[in-house]
Amino acid sequence: MKMYKLTACILGALLLLSACGSSGQAQMTPEKFRDMYGMLLKLDELKKKEIITDAEFQMQKKKLLGEEKTP
Numbered sequence: 001m002k003m004y005k006l007t008a009c010i011l012g013a014l015l016l017l018s019a020c021g022s023s024g025q026a027q028m029t030p031e032k033f034r035d036m037y038g039m040l041l042k043l044d045e046l047k048k049k050e051i052i053t054d055a056e057f058q059m060q061k062k063k064l065l066g067e068e069k070t071p
Helices: 002-019 030-048 054-065
Strands: none
């Protein structure tokens, strides 16, 4: 359980950092932050249950955080 909480904290920190990124990004609202955070937690859970691979997790995380353009 400690590892899950640590992962959640790390993912939350990543979201916070991405929200404070370049000046060209839109303002991160609390609602949008919670939505993204929740989606990252769900992705992490799918990865831990081996429903998705680490590569799939990384790809979806990048899309969610806006680091990768969707086709």
